[in-house]
Amino acid sequence: MAVDTILWEGDANGSLRLIDQTLLPAKYEILDCRTPEDVWGAIKRLSVRGAPAIGVAAAYGVYIGIQGFDGNDRAAFDKQFRETSDYLAGSRPTAVNLVWALNRMGRVLESIPDASPAEARERLFQEACKIHEEDRAICRKLGSVGSEAVSDGANLLTHCNAGGLATSDYGTALAVFYAAKEQGKKIRVYADETRPLLQGARLTAWELHREGIDVTLICDSMAGSVLRSGKVDAIFVGADRIAGNGDVANKIGTYPLAVLAREHGVPFYVVAPVSTFDLSLESGDEIPIEERDPAEITDGFGPSTAPSGIDVYNPAFDVTPASLVTGIATERGWVRPVSRDEVHRVVGD
Ligand code: MRU
Secondary structure: OOOOOEEEEOOOOOEEEEEOOOOOOOOOOEEEEOOHHHHHHHHHOOOOOOHHHHHHHHHHHHHHHHHOOOOOOHHHHHHHHHHHHHHHHOOOOOOOHHHHHHHHHHHHHHOOOOOOHHHHHHHHHHHHHHHHHHHHHHHHHHHHHHHHHOOOOOEEEEOOOOOHHHOOOOOOHHHHHHHHHHOOOOOEEEEEOOOOOOHHHHHHHHHHHHOOOEEEEEOHHHHHHHHHOOOOOEEEEOOOEEEOOOOEEEEOOHHHHHHHHHHOOOOEEEEOOHHHEEOOOOOHHHOOOOEOOOHHHHOOOOOOOOOOOOOOOOEOEEEEOHHHOOEEEEOOEEEOOOOHHHHHHHHOO
16 A cells, blocks of 8 residues: 555654544545544544554554653553553444554563663553554455455455555455455455445545556445345455454444345455454454444535434444354464354464
8 A cells, every 4th residue: 555544753752643534535634643632532533443553553642641751650650551541442442453452562561560661661662663563564464365265357345444544554355455456366346335434435445446456336235236236256344353253343334244245145254363353252242332423424424414303323333243254364364164163273372
């Protein structure tokens, strides 16, 4: 991807720079985040979004929380770190990469109890950069693993945005398309527009088109007839959290797509890094599902499209049962079939 979705500008005294994804595709603007509040707000309003990108932003965010710490009091330093971490953890509940990244930063701090605040600060900066760098390499690996399931001439479909804008490099599900293209395979992609916030139309169509991939935008409600007409050979989506039994939480509208895929005999693949698995959860029933502002449905873009005061239900994610998922591509290889044993074999430590 030729875009820096997340960038750390400068040395340890620098700042976090993010593409403001709420403005795409109309405007390409960079947000400068210098406080934990800036990072919390960017995550909450989806200026930075997508599970891996949220994790990287949170790692830098918790670093920003102690970046300006003055003095030698290590207990006070740790307290400030913990408070920032807890604060950022509350920004969005579903994508586990957020808490995964914060916990990883926390473990680094715990592993150096005798370090001074200045030393601990430096170590935390290095760790945030490492999380960012590792995410880039993981995207490449996901692309290589997932593209094994793409044949030359394939027609593919995706939902939401699991691309460069959702990660540090070229994505999870969309990494598969980019890798297939690099391998010389000719592919065509249908992108669901993804109501209510249109990540498919605004972000996926934008980034695939920019990268020269043949992409056709459809409304979510058209996926059924497109699948029925035999125009789709496989579906690839990302994930926000995957439970120990392989149930997958992803953007609202993923579950009905998986049901349609089963009905029409189309393989349904999930592409996700190991950091998206939450083996502490037995099943997808335990995944917390974020509910968002009703205005996203009634007044999403432009004039109001619903009667004023109407009751609205706006869950941002749904859960697809493992039984509907053909396989999960990870940086460690395939989870296939998607069963508890197979998840633990591939992802368990
Ligand atoms: O609400 P969003 O835009 O953060 O939702 C993003 C998704 O659901 C993506 O499909 C998921 O995070 C995978 S990102 C590689």
